[in-house]
Amino acid sequence: MAASKSKETAKREADRVSSGIPGLDKLIGGGYIVNDIYLVTGGTGTGKTLFCCQFLWEGLQKGEKSIFFSLEELPDDVLHDAAVFGWDFQKYISSGMFSIEYQDPFEMVDIASMVREKIQKFGAKRIVIDSTSIFGMVFEKEHELRKSLYNLIKQLKGIDCVVLMTAEVVEGSKGLSRYGVEEFVVDGVITLASTNVGGEFFLNLQVKKMRRTPHEKGLYPYEISTKGIEILSSK
Secondary structure: OHHHHHHHHHHHHHOEEOOOOOOOHHHOOOOEEOOOEEEEEEOOOOOHHHHHHHHHHHHHHOOOOEEEEEOOOOHHHHHHHHHOOOOOHHHHHHOOOEEEEEOOHHHOOOHHHHHHHHHHHHOOOEEEEEOHHHHHHOOOOHHHHHHHHHHHHHHOOOOOOEEEEEEEOOOOOOOOOOOOOHHHHOOEEEEEEEEEEOOEEEEEEEEEEEOOOOOOOOOEEEEEEOOEEEEOOOO
16 A cells, blocks of 8 residues: 555656746746645735746646636736736637636635636636735635635645645735735745845745755745746756
């Protein structure tokens, strides 16, 4: 039985999905693991949504169906922002390979079941949920908010895809997310940070957590150009 489990684990770890971010895959053991959920967290302006769109665009180039669940931006805004980087998501919407699902946070009832059902029906392999920070607008009581986030993440486990979720970090906070629950349930956490040095801003990425994966733990500078996000140096 132990040998069988070992083979299953080895197969799982070998089944990697490219991040779409130049320089990142080598930091996380070759890419994301299928069926795992990752949190992309950081302050305003660090490129969290861009990071996720780049991941979806990479999948579309490989023929993988993808869904962007937006709890903040309207679909037209997402399409417009992506077009700035040369990513024509509309073309893939028309071909049935891509979908943007906007959910008004004030109309959320059972978002976990809705998300899971749409993913399975669409047959998506890459999923983005942007952003979990919006949950604070809906749930007044902290225990209800945490319960809803926990249920959403649990519902997404084991549906044969890779999920990226974004979370806003309050400026000055030492936490990894606004509510302090997401990072403990997800399989991996990648932080994006902006540092002010002498009036000049520098962007740095760090892999804070990555289950079942030996990963680099240092700070890696990245830039945002007309082509998207790129890690400037990696070991």
